[in-house]
Amino acid sequence: MTHSRERWYRTLFWASAVYDITLGIVFMFFYRPVFSALGIEDTLPEYTSFLSLIAAFLFVIGVAYALIARGDLERNRDLIAVGILYKAAYFFVALWYLIAGVYPHIIFFAVFGLADLAFGIAMTECWWYLARLESARSDG
Numbered sequence: 001m002t003h004s005r006e007r008w009y010r011t012l013f014w015a016s017a018v019y020d021i022t023l024g025i026v027f028m029f030f031y032r033p034v035f036s037a038l039g040i041e042d043t044l045p046e047y048t049s050f051l052s053l054i055a056a057f058l059f060v061i062g063v064a065y066a067l068i069a070r071g072d073l074e075r076n077r078d079l080i081a082v083g084i085l086y087k088a089a090y091f092f093v094a095l096w097y098l099i100a101g102v103y104p105h106i107i108f109f110a111v112f113g114l115a116d117l118a119f120g121i122a123m124t125e126c127w128w129y130l131a132r133l134e135s136a137r138s139d140g
Helices: 003-029 031-037 049-070 077-100 107-139
Strands: none
Touching: 003 031, 003 049, 003 107, 049 077, 077 107
């Protein structure tokens, strides 16, 4: 792997780590001001524990991306696959709610959904590259 490609992949996973850790912290502790700023505080449920759980998951996957970024990319290929699935999950759920017309605010798709799509595509390219690299080494 070239130094520039490795640097790009590490930057990708560091950026995703910062993005998800930040969102995790914001939605864990400051979801009310965020929903209020978006003008959708009336969409908050009476019990917000599921928001805290989602925020905790965001934080944890952000930590996982940081571990991928600082570790051996080739050995972490399985974890990269989990990260791709996580990004795809948010994107497709966001898309589903957008199509269904029951979105509380477009920002949840236009910013978060499209960001996760972009991260997911880039991570998929990384995963495929590492798979081809492994295959080339085993072939010979």
